[in-house]
Amino acid sequence: MNLLPQIQLLSQYNRWMNQKVYQAASGLNEDVLIADKGAFFGSMLGTLNHILVADIIWLKRFSTHPTHHPILDSIRQTPQPKALNQILYSHFYELTNARHDLDELIILWCQELAETDLDVKLTYQSMKGETGIREFGSLVLHFFNHQSHHRGQVTTLLSQAGVDVGVTDLLVIIPNFAETVKTG
Template structure:
């Protein structure tokens, strides 16, 4: 299996799991979503916003690639530009869900347009402090999906503690059967 197929699969898994997670969150009221539960970003809503912020930051950095695929990262290029990893861009699910859906669809089309050369390219970027980095783009893209999975796991645990079951979350279920 080539990298393009693998990353397309990860982008679909990411999109579908984010939708499933938000469906689970819809079962809670705004007070429960915003309540500090001792998670790294405090609340369920805080963690959802962290994922939104981090994805926007990474997608903005990806635009530096010399690839036609970056034209698909439109949503991340729109204001506002996040400045902190704990920034609350969407104070409720009604505002968060459409933004999350647009970012996830952009990531799906972006991954469909990437080439083998893109995965091997060097991504030059600066972090929030302005420190420069040069890393293999494919590895950084894998980090984005791994980061999503990590924090979705935290949210899934918090939801489970509140009696909300989002179902099976293993990527294995998104991998097609071999011929």
């Protein structure tokens, strides 16, 4: 199995889930969004900002790939976040717009990737200044796994606030060939 179609699927899942989470959170008042609930990044707004911060950090690292994907030019120009708990957007509406734009960029970038890109060993610096050299494809998988991990925390916080996000399984967007057999 080639890894690239799986990465492209994960980019679509990322967008789909972010739309669901942000839609669910949009009905909450600001006090609920900023309330420290003891999550890793305190509040829903803090956790959603963290996911965006981490995505920017990783995309900036990915932009150093030798293929130099032009679609990441805007990320190259984006200021480097200073901390993992940095609040880039204190207003939910602004955060929602930034998330939407970044999700679209991620999808376009994943469509630009080639299977050969995934085998490259990418050298990067951690937020602590430590050097890492890892297989690019595995780093991209980490990128999507990290998003799912923290979105899971947000869905828990939403549930505690009485908001049901609905089905969150990746399975929902994986093509079901049984449906093709029924209609074919």
